[in-house]
Amino acid sequence: MILVQLVTDGLLVGAVYALLSSGLTLIWGMMNVVNFAHGDFVMLAMYVAFIAVTTLAIGPALFVPLAALVLFGVGVVVYYALIRNVMRGPMLAQILSTFGLGLVLRYAMFWVFSANFVSLPDTLVGGVLSVDGLRLQYSRLLAGVVALLLTAALHLMLTRTALGSRLLAVAEDRTAAMLVGIRPDPMQALAWGIGAACAGVAGALIALFFYISPLVGDSLVLIAFVTVCLGGFGSVPGALFAGLAIGVIESLSSWFIGAAWKDVVVYGLFLLALWVRPQGLLGKS
Amino acid sequence: MSLLSVKDLAVRYGDLIGVGAVTLAVEAGQIVALLGANGAGKTTTLNAIAGLVPPAGGQILWQGKPIQGLPAHQIVSRGIALSPEGWRLFTGQSVEANLRLGATRLADRKQLPHRLDHVFTLFPRLAERRRQQAGTMSGGERQMLALGRALMSAPKLLLLDEPSLGLAPAVVEQVFATLLRLKAEGLTLLLAEQSAELALEVADRAYVLQTGATVLSGTGAELAGNAEVRRAYLGG
Numbered sequence: 057m058i059l060v061q062l063v064t065d066g067l068l069v070g071a072v073y074a075l076l077s078s079g080l081t082l083i084w085g086m087m088n089v090v091n092f093a094h095g096d097f098v099m100l101a102m103y104v105a106f107i108a109v110t111t112l113a114i115g116p117a118l119f120v121p122l123a124a125l126v127l128f129g130v131g132v133v134v135y136y137a138l139i140r141n142v143m144r145g146p147m148l149a150q151i152l153s154t155f156g157l158g159l160v161l162r163y164a165m166f167w168v169f170s171a172n173f174v175s176l177p178d179t180l181v182g183g184v185l186s187v188d189g190l191r192l193q194y195s196r197l198l199a200g201v202v203a204l205l206l207t208a209a210l211h212l213m214l215t216r217t218a219l220g221s222r223l224l225a226v227a228e229d230r231t232a233a234m235l236v237g238i239r240p241d242p243m244q245a246l247a248w249g250i251g252a253a254c255a256g257v258a259g260a261l262i263a264l265f266f267y268i269s270p271l272v273g274d275s276l277v278l279i280a281f282v283t284v285c286l287g288g289f290g291s292v293p294g295a296l297f298a299g300l301a302i303g304v305i306e307s308l309s310s311w312f313i314g315a316a317w318k319d320v321v322v323y324g325l326f327l328l329a330l331w332v333r334p335q336g337l338l339g340k341s
Numbered sequence: 342m343s344l345l346s347v348k349d350l351a352v353r354y355g356d357l358i359g360v361g362a363v364t365l366a367v368e369a370g371q372i373v374a375l376l377g378a379n380g381a382g383k384t385t386t387l388n389a390i391a392g393l394v395p396p397a398g399g400q401i402l403w404q405g406k407p408i409q410g411l412p413a414h415q416i417v418s419r420g421i422a423l424s425p426e427g428w429r430l431f432t433g434q435s436v437e438a439n440l441r442l443g444a445t446r447l448a449d450r451k452q453l454p455h456r457l458d459h460v461f462t463l464f465p466r467l468a469e470r471r472r473q474q475a476g477t478m479s480g481g482e483r484q485m486l487a488l489g490r491a492l493m494s495a496p497k498l499l500l501l502d503e504p505s506l507g508l509a510p511a512v513v514e515q516v517f518a519t520l521l522r523l524k525a526e527g528l529t530l531l532l533a534e535q536s537a538e539l540a541l542e543v544a545d546r547a548y549v550l551q552t553g554a555t556v557l558s559g560t561g562a563e564l565a566g567n568a569e570v571r572r573a574y575l576g577g
């Protein structure tokens with residue numbers, strides 16, 4: 057029974073990892089840029105949720121879409137103001153620019169909120185669902201299900217709609233996309249918007265059951281990197297499966313080996329998997 | 342007035358010269374061949390017309406109006422489509438998705454099903470494979486798809502970069518037969534080719550490029566009979 061509980065807990069958290077990582081993998085897939093500020097986007101969204109709850113007294117039905125919207129805007133602005141320019145520079149400039157952006161965001165938050173941990177009232181989505189001895193916190197259940205649905209929706213958007221087809225066209229061959237009459241810039245801005253919005257929703261959902269601090273994005277972005285690597289760079293379904301797998305591995309290892317060791321297990325398996333299949337477990341060779 | 346006329350076109354890649362002085366004219370309804378050895382500047386010329394590389398000098402006139410330096414999407418909207426060297430298909434997407442992408446700039450969206458039908462009539466093979474991933478197709482099928490994708494925007498002028506490259510002779514015959522059929526339907530074609538023989542067979546007019554400049558021009562028959570062209574390009 058404990059196994060079922062652990063696996064379910066892991067899958068719910070894993071779904072949030074999947075959504076978070078889908079944003080990262082989309083941006084990578086579109087333009088081969090690693091967004092090192094992705095964790096700080098998550099952090100930003102958590103503060104958006106916090107501010108919305110404390111000042112507007114709204115629930116997740118409103119603050120999750122709000123965080124998505126705000127972060128979408130952040131993503132688009134970041135693309136036009138920063139990324140578009142540094143794309144012309146060397147690889148190192150691209151890496152350092154998103155890294156620098158992340159630093160600015162987190163220290164701006166230190167400045168506004170100081171280093172104190174804050175959290176949303178746990179009565180916001182309180183209570184526990186009990187089925188057949190399985191105990192699921194409503195907050196995590198909500199987060200997991202919403203994240204899973206949105207990740208699936210992103211995949212369907214990319215593979216089944218004309219807009220998705222254009223995004224994938226720019227991702228595969230920017231010049232060919234231009235030839236058929238697609239303007240790459242708006243598509244890349246859109247990818248940044250959607251990618252950041254994924255981080256935004258994930259952050260707002262995580263805030264339901266996790267503390268908030270300016271550095272909270274650090275551990276999350278590492279998980280996202282691991283997920284993207286395992287799932288294959290640029291693949292949303294890959295991110296989904298890898299995210300779920302990592303959630304379950306975390307959950308199992310923190311129970312059986314100890315919470316302090318779960319990160320060692322996850323990153324250890326990550327290195328092992330990369331060593332075996334550098335293109336990602338689910339990536340194309 | 343020519344449909345397209347290029348005057349003293351120059352394109353630079355940094356310090357390198359892509360083309361220095363390309364001059365040519367394409368009349369409506371014609372097939373015009375752009376010949377020249379590897380590196381002569383055929384691709385650069387077509388890419389400049391298509392808006393992929395900005396010209397450093399010269400003029401590109403489309404129906405009498407300058408279009409040089411316009412971005413690619415505006416060139417497509419004006420009725421010029423390029424089937425590029427190496428096809429550059431969206432290999433991760435289906436045949437049909439590739440064709441639909443070709444219609445991105447089709448102003449009248451109601452025309453899209455008719456364009457699809459047209460392409461599928463030209464290339465029944467593509468209709469059979471419409472759900473297949475473009476990356477899994479043979480060279481000949483890829484050439485058909487590249488042509489089909491370019492035709493989806495309902496162009497007035499089709500630019501073709503080395504349509505015979507890497508294809509088996511039988512497939513090349515098919516491709517050229519299709520080009521003649523497109524011409525009969527009223528399309529104008531500008532065709533870059535290294536292998537001059539076939540191109541001169543179908544071309545109404547041809548231009549020969551050498552190290553980035555137009556050095557010869559004439560009707561297909563004139564150039565096919567020209568001793569210099571025969572020696573340089575036709576192997577005797």
Ligand SMILES: Nc1ncnc2c1ncn2[C@@H]1O[C@H](COP(=O)(O)OP(=O)(O)O)[C@@H](O)[C@H]1O
Nearest residue numbers: 354357358359378379380381382383384385386
């Ligand atoms: N992207 C590029 N960067 C630098 N030089 C280029 C590039 N593309 C073509 N060139 C140069 O421009 C000249 C013309 O090339 P190209 O237009 O490809 O000729 P062709 O298509 O006739 O073989 C060549 O000298 C080639 O080396």
Ligand SMILES: [Mg+2]
Nearest residue numbers: 383384385426
């Ligand atoms: Mg060429």
